[in-house]
Amino acid sequence: MENFISFIVSPxxxxxxxxIQILFLGISLFFIGFVIFSFFKTKWFRKYMGWDFLEISRRRPYQVSKKITKAWDRITKRLxxxxxxxxxxxxxxxDNMLEEILKKMGYGGKNLEEILTKLDRNILSNLGEVKEIRExxxxIINNSEYKITLEETxxxxxxxxxxxxxxxxL
Known part of the structure; x- marks a missing residue:
């Protein structure tokens, strides 16, 4: 029994x-690195883990990007x-930008009218104003003779x- 214990303690x-130990250690490190690399490169990780991390760290939804800011700047430059x-x-x-953002945030519907009927003031505090400006x-869409001023815009x-x-x- 003493020989067995000494063999285990100091082989x-x-x-x-x-x-052989160094070889298997190198192979193990290679595969561990490959698994970690593959894990970070897959869309699954970015979608389910990376987005959450970015939303928490940025304190805004992941879908928000420079594209939205640039699109809004382009809209305001039209004035x-x-x-x-x-x-x-x-x-x-x-209006199209609002519809796209709400759809990306998970509020479904065929169009913005349908999405807005499903929302309440807890989600969108100025829901009444949004419905008014939709008119x-x-x-603009339905009446080609409709005139709009800079102030109204x-x-x-x-x-x-x-x-x-x-x-x-934003």
Whole structure:
């Protein structure tokens, strides 16, 4: 029994065992590294783990990116052009942007009207204002003779901007 314990505590050291240990240690480290590398490169990890980490660290939804900020900047630059068709286009683009953001956040529906009916004031605090400015957008779409001023466009875009800030995307 004493021989067995001494064998376990201090096994005999053969040079070939040391080479085999180092070889298997290297192979093990390679496979562990490969598994970790593959884990981080898969979409699954980014979607289910990486997004959560980014949302927590940035304190805003993952879908928010520079693309949204650039798109909003492009919309607001349309006001500086001084043309009524640009004002109309700015309102339509802001509305489409809101629909796209809400869909990415998981609020489903065929269109923005359907999505807004499913929302309540806890999710979107200025829901009533958004529904009001949708009338302006609908007038632009359905009535080619509809006239919109710079002030009205600014008012509409201010509501959209407040909505985006409430959703933490701007």
């Amino acid at each position: 005999p050291s053969h040079p070939i065992l040391l080479v 500086g052009m001084g043309l009524e068709p640009e004002y109309k286009l700015a309102v339509i683009e802001a 302006v957008r609908n007038n 600014k008012r509409v875009l201010d509501v959209y901007e407040q909505t985006f800030r409430n959703l933490r995307v």
